[in-house]
Amino acid sequence: MNKVNKMIILGDSARYDLCNYGNYNTDNFLSGKLPGIYNATAGNGVCIPLFKVIMTNKCSNDCRYCVNHGGNQFNRVEFTPEELTSIFLDYYNTRLVEGLFLSSGIPKDVDVSMENMVEVARKLRMDHEYNGYIHLKILPGTSYDLLKRAMSLADRVSVNIEAATPDGLEELSTTKTFNNDIIRRMKWIKRLRKKDENLAPSGQSTQFIIGATNETDTDILKCANWLVKKLDINRSYFSPFNSMKNTPLENHCEPHPKRTSRLYQADHLIQSYGFSLDELVFEEDGNMKLDMDPKYSAALKKDMFPVEINSASYKELLRVPGIGKISARRIIESRKINFTFKTMEDLKKIGVNIGRAEIFVKLQSSYQKTF
Numbered sequence: 001m002n003k004v005n006k007m008i009i010l011g012d013s014a015r016y017d018l019c020n021y022g023n024y025n026t027d028n029f030l031s032g033k034l035p036g037i038y039n040a041t042a043g044n045g046v047c048i049p050l051f052k053v054i055m056t057n058k059c060s061n062d063c064r065y066c067v068n069h070g071g072n073q074f075n076r077v078e079f080t081p082e083e084l085t086s087i088f089l090d091y092y093n094t095r096l097v098e099g100l101f102l103s104s105g106i107p108k109d110v111d112v113s114m115e116n117m118v119e120v121a122r123k124l125r126m127d128h129e130y131n132g133y134i135h136l137k138i139l140p141g142t143s144y145d146l147l148k149r150a151m152s153l154a155d156r157v158s159v160n161i162e163a164a165t166p167d168g169l170e171e172l173s174t175t176k177t178f179n180n181d182i183i184r185r186m187k188w189i190k191r192l193r194k195k196d197e198n199l200a201p202s203g204q205s206t207q208f209i210i211g212a213t214n215e216t217d218t219d220i221l222k223c224a225n226w227l228v229k230k231l232d233i234n235r236s237y238f239s240p241f242n243s244m245k246n247t248p249l250e251n252h253c254e255p256h257p258k259r260t261s262r263l264y265q266a267d268h269l270i271q272s273y274g275f276s277l278d279e280l281v282f283e284e285d286g287n288m289k290l291d292m293d294p295k296y297s298a299a300l301k302k303d304m305f306p307v308e309i310n311s312a313s314y315k316e317l318l319r320v321p322g323i324g325k326i327s328a329r330r331i332i333e334s335r336k337i338n339f340t341f342k343t344m345e346d347l348k349k350i351g352v353n354i355g356r357a358e359i360f361v362k363l364q365s366s367y368q369k370t371f
């Protein structure tokens, strides 16, 4: 099979690995012209086209959600490291992409598959003096030395956790173990980065599949929070489960389209706004409401409201729907120069969404109307 046909198959197979929040773009792929290009959004909001592909769709693992699972019968293809390097450079040198995101199926020995991925990164860095972005997936069960070599070549690495609990992962695959193949590798990455900051300098991330098991939002957020605190995971991606034909889960329900957005919002409140898990509102089934964002739900539950804008602490301001980090800082700064907020218009001018904030705030001890 020629390289273009392989790209069409293996570029498409990479689409479910998320490398940015909720924004994988397959437009280019669907045009049938440029397989493997996906737009990722960097931390500063800038959109970066990445070359995202798997080395091979040959795999002996039995992940029940994945079309490449070993029990499936179809023609499998693979790239050699030389082929993949040359295709990537073609894309890169014509400015179609600005970075590489590489993963792989595991036909037999995990280290052989990982070695092939590392060889692509080595060729790019050493033989072609490529200094751009490389994100390497660390395959579950990769050996310590190989993992370290991958980290010495990649900007970012990630081990996909897939499930929030050992039982959840057991439901999805009998060939990957939660504690050994995944958590242990994450711990190695953390330890290696502590020893040498040049190893995977952009850190490690992971991905959960949402809705493939009965795991609740509480399970998922607890695990994501634990990963940040204990293993220095700097980003968790929540990939909605897709029921694919010819997989054991082809008849399994897909999650509500809003579920992953709610998880991202809740995770953001925990990681960036300092919310504790206990502040969030979960229904009896352990999931969050879908028809209301988690910050608004949490505010309705709290008895701290309304807060007086002219005296509330930064932490209290951050809990008001409609007030973000920037507007909370502006409120504090304005108060330092003895500015008194008297009307909702004053809040609007510094960026507060007054429609959301209105019922949760007081100005000079009184509720104010937005009109």
Ligand code: SF4
Residues within 6 Å of the ligand: 059, 060, 061, 062, 063, 066, 067, 068, 069, 070, 104, 105, 106
């Ligand atoms: S390891 Fe699992 S998810 Fe990855 S390609 Fe193989 S079957 Fe699919």
